[in-house]
Amino acid sequence: MPFKNIRGQSRPLAIIQRMLVSDKIPHGFLFCGTAGVGKHASALALAQALNCTNTKDDFCGSCASCNKTATGMHPDVIQIAPEKNIIKIDQIRTLQQNIVYAPIEGSWRIIIINQAECMNKEAANCLLKTLEEPPAATMLILVANSTSRLLPTIMSRCQKIVFNPLQEHDIETVLCEEGIAAEQAHAVACHAHGSLQRAHQLLDSSLFEDLERLTASMTDQYTIEQTLELAAVLSKSPDRVTALLILLLEWLRDVHMYRFGAQTKHLFNAARSDSIHLAAEQITPCRLETKTKQILRLMSAHNQNINMQLGLESLLLT
Numbered sequence: 001m002p003f004k005n006i007r008g009q010s011r012p013l014a015i016i017q018r019m020l021v022s023d024k025i026p027h028g029f030l031f032c033g034t035a036g037v038g039k040h041a042s043a044l045a046l047a048q049a050l051n052c053t054n055t056k057d058d059f060c061g062s063c064a065s066c067n068k069t070a071t072g073m074h075p076d077v078i079q080i081a082p083e084k085n086i087i088k089i090d091q092i093r094t095l096q097q098n099i100v101y102a103p104i105e106g107s108w109r110i111i112i113i114n115q116a117e118c119m120n121k122e123a124a125n126c127l128l129k130t131l132e133e134p135p136a137a138t139m140l141i142l143v144a145n146s147t148s149r150l151l152p153t154i155m156s157r158c159q160k161i162v163f164n165p166l167q168e169h170d171i172e173t174v175l176c177e178e179g180i181a182a183e184q185a186h187a188v189a190c191h192a193h194g195s196l197q198r199a200h201q202l203l204d205s206s207l208f209e210d211l212e213r214l215t216a217s218m219t220d221q222y223t224i225e226q227t228l229e230l231a232a233v234l235s236k237s238p239d240r241v242t243a244l245l246i247l248l249l250e251w252l253r254d255v256h257m258y259r260f261g262a263q264t265k266h267l268f269n270a271a272r273s274d275s276i277h278l279a280a281e282q283i284t285p286c287r288l289e290t291k292t293k294q295i296l297r298l299m300s301a302h303n304q305n306i307n308m309q310l311g312l313e314s315l316l317l318t
Contacts, residue, residue: 002061003045007174008166009038015161016046020057025050026159027134029141030116030150033163036197042163043112043141044069047077050139051106065106076103077110082118089122096126099135109138116142117149124151131157165194175199191247191268201243210234211247215275217316218291219282227316235309245295252292255279291315 003013012031019025029046031039048059048066051074059066068074078098080091095111103109113119119127131140131154142158144150168189174196175185180203192199201207217227234241250268257267258280264270283291294315298306 003049003058006038006041006045008170009042009163012161012163013042013045016042016049017057020049025139027139028131028158029139030144030147030155030158030160031141031163032144032147032160034165034193034195035145036195036199037163037166038196039143039163040112040114043143044077046139046141047074047108047110047112050108050110051076068105074106076106076108077112079112079114081114085118087113087116087119087123089120089126092119092123092126092130096130099130099138103137107137109135111138111140113140113142116144116154117146119150121151124154128153128157166192166196167194168192171196171199175203191250193246198243198246201240202247207240207244207247210244211251212272212275214244214248214316215251215272215279219275219278224317228313231309231312231316235312238308241308241312242299245299249292249295251276251279252288252295255283256285256288259285287318290318294318 003017004010006013029043031043033039045059048061048069049055049057051065051069052059053063053065054060061067061070065074069077072079078095080087080095083091099109099111113127127140128151134140140158142150142154147155147160171189171192171194172182172185175188176182180188184203188199188202191202213222213230216222217230222230234244251272254262254267254269254272254276258276264273267273267276269276294311298308298311298315300306
C-alpha cells in the first residue's frame with residue numbers, strides 16, 4: 001500500500017485514507033506545513049488514489065492511471081505553480097476554462113495548486129468562485145508552506161490538513177536509501193529542521209564553505225572589499241541564499257548559547273567551535289540581535305521589495 005511509503009506523515013495520511021474509505025471526500029483540501037515535508041507527494045498520492053483502478057482507499061502505483069499521474073501525463077490531474085513567485089489571475093481563469101467538462105479518463109479531476117500562498121488577491125478571489133461551486137467530480141488541493149497570506153475565505157472552504165516537520169531519523173533514512181553515506185546523512189539531517197528539501201540543499205558542501213566565508217567576514221577577517229565582493233557573489237543566487245542564511249542563523253544562535261556557557265555538544269556547529277568562540281568575543285549581544293533581525297528580513301525578501309545584495313552588505317558590514 002504505497003501511502004505508507006511517504007515517511008513521517010502517518011497522521012495526515014491516516015485522515016486522508018479514512019475519508020477515502022468512508023467515501024466522504026471534500027472538494028477542497030489545504031495541505032499546509034513547512035517546505036519539504038511531503039505535502040506535494042501526498043497531494044499526488046491522493047490524486048493517484050482517487051483514480052486508481054485497482055484499489056479504493058490507497059493506490060497501487062502500477063496501473064496506467066497511477067503511472068500517468070506519477071509522470072505528470074494524466075489528463076485529469078492539473079498542477080499550477082507560481083510564475084516568478086506569483087500565481088496570477090490568468091492562471092486561475094485558464095484553469096476554470098479547462099475544468100468545465102467532465103474528467104477525460106478518471107473518475108475525478110484533481111487540481112493541485114503548489115505554493116498556494118503565492119496567489120495574488122485577484123487570483124485568490126477568482127479561485128474562490130470555483131471552491132464555492134466546484135464542477136462535479138473535481139477536487140482542488142491547495143499546497144501551502146504558510147497560511148498567513150491565504151485569504152480566510154479560501155481556507156474556510158477547504159479541509160485543512162497539517163503536515164509536521166519530519167523527524168531526523170526519517171530524513172536520515174530517506175537520504176541513506178538514496179545512496180548518501182550514513183555519516184553525511186546524519187550531519188545533514190541535524191541541520192535540516194524537518195525538511196527533506198532543505199536536507200537535499202545541504203548536500204551541496206559549498207554551502208558550508210560559504211558559511212565559513214560569511215562568519216569570517218563577521219569576525220573582521222575580511223577586508224571591506226572582500227566583504228562587498230562576497231555579498232555580490234552570493235546575491236546572484238537568491239534561492240541558495242535562503243538556505244545559507246538559515247545556516248548563519250544557527251551559527252549566531254550557537255554564539256549566543258556559547259555566551260551562556262552551553263556545552264559544545266548542544267551547538268549546531270560543534271565542529272566550528274573556534275569561529276564561535278572568536279565571534280563571542282567580538283560580536284556584542286546588541287549587535288548579535290541586530291544581525292539576527294537582518295537575517296530574518298532577508299529571508300522574507302521574496303515577499304518584499306528588498307535588494308538582496310544591499311541587504312547582505314548591510315548584514316556583513318554593521
